[in-house]
Amino acid sequence: MITVKTAAETEKRRWERETLEPAVVKGGERASTFTTISGRPIERLYSAEDLAGIDPARDIAEPGVFPYTRGIHQTGYRGRLWTMRQFAGFGTPEETNARYKALLGAGGTGLSVAFDLPTLMGRDPDHPLSLGEVGKCGVNITSLADMETLFEGISLGEITTSMTINSPAAIIFAMYLVVAEQQGAAWQTLSGTIQNDILKEFIAQKEYIFPPRPSMRLITDVFAFCAKTVPRWNTISVSGYHIREAGATALQELAFTLRDGIEYVQWGVDAGLDVDDFVPRISFFFNAHSDFFEEIAKYRAARKMWAIAMRDRFGARSERSWKLRFHSQTAGVSLTAQQPYNNVVRTALQALSAVLGGTNSLHANSLDEALALPTEEAATLALRTQQVIAHETGVTNVVDPLGGSYFVEKLTSDMEQGALAYFEQIDRMGGMVEAIERGFPQKEIAESSYRFQQAVERKEKVIVGVNDFIQADDPPIAILYIDETAAERQLEKLDRLRQTRDQSRVTATLDRLRAAAATPENLMPPILDAVRAYATLGEMCDALRDAWGEYEEVPII
Amino acid sequence: MRRLRVVIAKPGLDGHDRGAKVIARALRDAGMEVIYTGLRQTPEQIVTAALQEDADVIGLSILSGAHNHIAPRLMELLKEKGLDDVLVVIGGIIPDVDVPKLKAIGVKGIFLPGTPMQHIIDFINANTRARV
Numbered sequence: 001m002i003t004v005k006t007a008a009e010t011e012k013r014r015w016e017r018e019t020l021e022p023a024v025v026k027g028g029e030r031a032s033t034f035t036t037i038s039g040r041p042i043e044r045l046y047s048a049e050d051l052a053g054i055d056p057a058r059d060i061a062e063p064g065v066f067p068y069t070r071g072i073h074q075t076g077y078r079g080r081l082w083t084m085r086q087f088a089g090f091g092t093p094e095e096t097n098a099r100y101k102a103l104l105g106a107g108g109t110g111l112s113v114a115f116d117l118p119t120l121m122g123r124d125p126d127h128p129l130s131l132g133e134v135g136k137c138g139v140n141i142t143s144l145a146d147m148e149t150l151f152e153g154i155s156l157g158e159i160t161t162s163m164t165i166n167s168p169a170a171i172i173f174a175m176y177l178v179v180a181e182q183q184g185a186a187w188q189t190l191s192g193t194i195q196n197d198i199l200k201e202f203i204a205q206k207e208y209i210f211p212p213r214p215s216m217r218l219i220t221d222v223f224a225f226c227a228k229t230v231p232r233w234n235t236i237s238v239s240g241y242h243i244r245e246a247g248a249t250a251l252q253e254l255a256f257t258l259r260d261g262i263e264y265v266q267w268g269v270d271a272g273l274d275v276d277d278f279v280p281r282i283s284f285f286f287n288a289h290s291d292f293f294e295e296i297a298k299y300r301a302a303r304k305m306w307a308i309a310m311r312d313r314f315g316a317r318s319e320r321s322w323k324l325r326f327h328s329q330t331a332g333v334s335l336t337a338q339q340p341y342n343n344v345v346r347t348a349l350q351a352l353s354a355v356l357g358g359t360n361s362l363h364a365n366s367l368d369e370a371l372a373l374p375t376e377e378a379a380t381l382a383l384r385t386q387q388v389i390a391h392e393t394g395v396t397n398v399v400d401p402l403g404g405s406y407f408v409e410k411l412t413s414d415m416e417q418g419a420l421a422y423f424e425q426i427d428r429m430g431g432m433v434e435a436i437e438r439g440f441p442q443k444e445i446a447e448s449s450y451r452f453q454q455a456v457e458r459k460e461k462v463i464v465g466v467n468d469f470i471q472a473d474d475p476p477i478a479i480l481y482i483d484e485t486a487a488e489r490q491l492e493k494l495d496r497l498r499q500t501r502d503q504s505r506v507t508a509t510l511d512r513l514r515a516a517a518a519t520p521e522n523l524m525p526p527i528l529d530a531v532r533a534y535a536t537l538g539e540m541c542d543a544l545r546d547a548w549g550e551y552e553e554v555p556i557i
Numbered sequence: 558m559r560r561l562r563v564v565i566a567k568p569g570l571d572g573h574d575r576g577a578k579v580i581a582r583a584l585r586d587a588g589m590e591v592i593y594t595g596l597r598q599t600p601e602q603i604v605t606a607a608l609q610e611d612a613d614v615i616g617l618s619i620l621s622g623a624h625n626h627i628a629p630r631l632m633e634l635l636k637e638k639g640l641d642d643v644l645v646v647i648g649g650i651i652p653d654v655d656v657p658k659l660k661a662i663g664v665k666g667i668f669l670p671g672t673p674m675q676h677i678i679d680f681i682n683a684n685t686r687a688r689v
Contacts, residue, residue, distance in 0.1 A: 117570035117571055117621055118570065121570045128599075129569075129570055129597065129599070131623070131626050131627075132569065132621075132622070132623030132625065132626030132627060133569060133571075133622075133623050136621055136622035136623065137571075137621055137622065201572075205572055206572025206573070206574060206596055207572050245573075245575070246573075246574075246575050247575050333575075336670065336671055337669055337670040370650070370670050371650065371652065372650070372652060446582075449575055449578070449579055450579055450582050450583075453583070457674055463671075466671040467673070481652060481654070482622060553595065553596070555574070555578075555593055555594075555596070556578075557582050557585075557591075
């Protein structure tokens with residue numbers, strides 16, 4: 001452990017005067033200031049004196065010990081590696097089912113479902129706004145019938161599944177539960193995650209349907225339902241990933257994501273839930289961006305801040321409530337269409353930073369994702385990248401190898417201080433919902449994103465192959481091209497479904513859902529009834545639109 | 558001479574608006590009058606905005622793969638309304654094979670990931686004559 005000696009200050013100053021200065025005078029440095037990709041200035045050298053004010057026992061502690069800066073597991077990856085979970089989905093449920101079987105066959109250890117835009121927005125394939133979008137960015141799921149196909153031959157009792165779905169998360173989750181039931185898997189044993197994070201949709205990703213307040217109620221309904229009925233399910237994945245992709249800095253990603261997490265806990269408590277009954281099932285999702293050490297510091301600060309917030313702000317008593325578990329994904333926004341093979345290298349380094357930061361689950365991007373959804377070959381290479389890190393580099397032999405680094409500990413501490421300042425600002429506004437209604441995080445992100453773009457244009461930040469080291473003849477690579485037949489097949493199936501299902505049962509369950517939405521009762525039971533009747537996702541979302549209306553944002557540039 | 562008027566629009570169901578917002582701001586900083594429509598605009602709404610705003614340029618941001626449906630409909634509507642002199646450009650993720658198809662229906666500029674903002678500004682300046 002680090003001990004801070006006052007003598008170190010003198011040593012560093014003497015080194016600066018005697019050893020450093022002559023070298024700087026003689027050779028100079030490449031730039032007058034050095035900054036992270038987020039624009040944070042970085043000193044030339046960090047030493048013991050930078051750790052003044054950091055109490056190792058209180059602020060860093062050992063792995064598995066509060067506040068978990070060094071990790072939530074005592075044994076790090078020596079006990080168990082992270083889950084290699086590759087996000088996948090495209091076209092029809094039939095096509096995606098085949099891709100899942102290939103990924104599991106190649107040694108993937110969990111599934112992660114990417115849905116298309118109509119599914120994310122709660123629209124059936126025959127809605128005018130779905131034109132051209134069916135199956136393009138993910139798999140199209142219209143009803144329980146599609147969900148049955150998606151997991152055909154995959155035993156839901158034996159794998160864990162993550163589903164990236166937000167506004168209609170409760171409905172898609174209900175479909176999953178019914179498929180599990182059909183397969184004979186008990187809900188008590190099911191494990192997986194729904195993203196279910198609406199705040200970051202309003203802040204960054206913008207796939208919202210209903211206004212903030214009824215949206216938050218849907219989420220607390222899922223918390224309450226799962227606490228009793230599906231206790232091993234991660235009810236939410238509070239996501240910084242999309243906030244970062246939209247242009248936030250590492251610090252903003254950390255601050256807004258954790259403050260979103262606090263907002264959900266507050267709403268759960270206000271809905272009458274006991275903190276220790278639902279907080280252990282809250283998980284997180286961070287971006288693994290390119291600035292190596294800044295990312296590692298971000299993950300370490302996140303664990304520490306969550307532990308403290310849960311214990312001190314909410315009085316959580318269970319250690320399980322204090323431990324922040326997170327998935328990470330390498331930065332899609334860092335991928336370049338130019339010289340796409342460079343993306344393999346970027347992704348490997350980003351994935352390594354997530355591992356050194358103690359990620360519990362990881363998705364590595366494919367080299368072709370600046371151009372299209374990944375081909376099977378590219379997706380397999382991304383999985384292999386994770387396997388090389390896990391089994392060849394040796395970084396998994398030791399817990400938190402960077403713990404105690406002057407630089408990493410100082411960055412971790414600065415990240416925490418910066419994020420706490422954002423917390424104060426947001427608390428003063430009355431909370432995250434209010435801050436969003438005022439456009440506060442949206443403005444902060446738009447500003448950072450524009451500033452970064454300008455830095456790239458001025459070449460203050462180099463992107464290899466884009467603004468430097470440009471190659472005139474960049475040979476094209478093979479990409480996955482999604483044709484229109486997916487839409488046609490989904491439309492045909494929807495047509496057949498509407499003709500064969502018991503229409504009176506559909507109408508009755510939808511009426512019941514619409515009525516329940518206007519009362520405080522938990523919406524999961526009426527949603528499950530409508531799902532079992534093969535009501536479509538669009539029909540169920542329309543019932544809720546009738547009750548709650550739709551959200552429209554005031555755009556902030 | 559009056560300033561160029563540009564409608565930046567985000568059609569389809571996608572909400573990834575980072576590119577649309579960055580380019581809107583860059584064009585504004587370059588001295589153009591920029592109107593950003595916000596998310597999930599139909600081709601009809603975009604053409605109405607262009608008409609009302611007396612736009613010289615329409616810039617579409619499309620990343621979802623829906624361009625083959627949205628662009629032809631938009632070009633058709635522009636023709637119907639007699640707005641075929643409006644410069645139409647698209648920024649986003651467009652597979653190589655689709656570029657000639659879009660150019661053939663009259664989309665003048667297609668800007669793929671990594672395009673410098675200055676390049677887009679220069680392209681717009683070179684391809685429009687501000688109407689008096």
